[in-house]
Amino acid sequence: MNIDVFRKKKQQLTIFALAIIGITLLSSNLTDFDFMHSLISVPEALKWMGSNLFITNEALEKMPSIMDKLMETIFLSIAATTTASIIALLLALLGSQTTKVNNFFSTLSRFIASLFRNIPIVAWALILLLSFGQNALTGYFALFLSTLGFLVRAFTETIDETSKSSVEALQATGATYFQVVAKAVIPECSPQIISWILFMIETNIRSSTLIGILTGTGIGFAFDLYYKNMNYSVVSLITLSIIAVVIMIELISNYVRRVIL
Structure with missing residues (x-):
């Protein structure tokens, strides 16, 4: 009985995880969001922040x-x-x-x-x-x-x-x-x-x-x-x-x- 309950919960969790993945992929496709491109852009974004977002005497x-x-x-x-x-x-x-x-x-x-x-x-x-x-x-x-x-x-x-x-x-x-x-x-x-x-x-x-x-x-x-x-x-x-x-x-x-x- 416990094994059947465990299997049922595992199936529900698997279905839920697949649904979340499917919704994420669909949303990314509809909004033209590229996850890999975002990761690649992180170093450039940090570089821009380091060269522009600094406090000067004029700002103070x-x-x-x-x-x-x-x-x-x-x-x-x-x-x-x-x-x-x-x-x-x-x-x-x-x-x-x-x-x-x-x-x-x-x-x-x-x-x-x-x-x-x-x-x-x-x-x-x-x-x-x-x-x-x-x-x-x-x-x-x-x-x-x-x-x-x-x-x-x-x-x-x-x-x-x-x-x-x-x-x-x-x-x-x-x-x-x-x-x-x-x-x-x-x-x-x-x-x-x-x-x-x-x-x-x-x-x-x-x-x-x-x-x-x-x-x-x-x-x-x-x-x-x-x-x-x-x-x-x-x-x-x-x-x-x-x-x-x-x-x-x-x-x-x-x-x-x-x-x-």
Whole structure:
């Protein structure tokens, strides 16, 4: 019996592997992608990067303006994440099976989370560009809507994992809905909620760089501007600055998570 199960699983794995290989070959053929040519091009690409992507004294003179744009990107990401987290928490309380008011609001909350989460942030930016144009407001709303969808789902699952015994104990004493949320749900969920907020700040700083290219704001705009002018030394400086900031934010977030969890 065990041999038959093993053979069946082996056949399924073989079929799956062949399907993946077939899809890969088909995709490569349709897109004219040559894997061998790509491998051969790697040494030339590294050589070009070594001869062009180096930081000069002239590029370092641009550092103050680069830092201004970088701080604009960071603050925009933090603002979008924090405001979205407040609304996401309210929707999550309505959507969670533990704290839902009724089935209608629970379904509505989960629908909003699914809709906003499944539309890519770039798509949000392109949609909003038609209404708001190229400005920081477009970038803010794109980050806000994408973050809202993700956090509603994350917060809802976090609240669902709350110990139901403490909730039922408060309800048995005649506590109101808001008292149950404030005394039982929020205190237990707050470490995980803070962790999700920090994670989204990290993610949005990365995403806002791309959004800035579309909206003409922040560090993404500076990168696009110097890249189109073929000023690769400044582009290299901007890239390293972004990497340094992302690593720094991640280290801070990891430290905070270790403290609160």
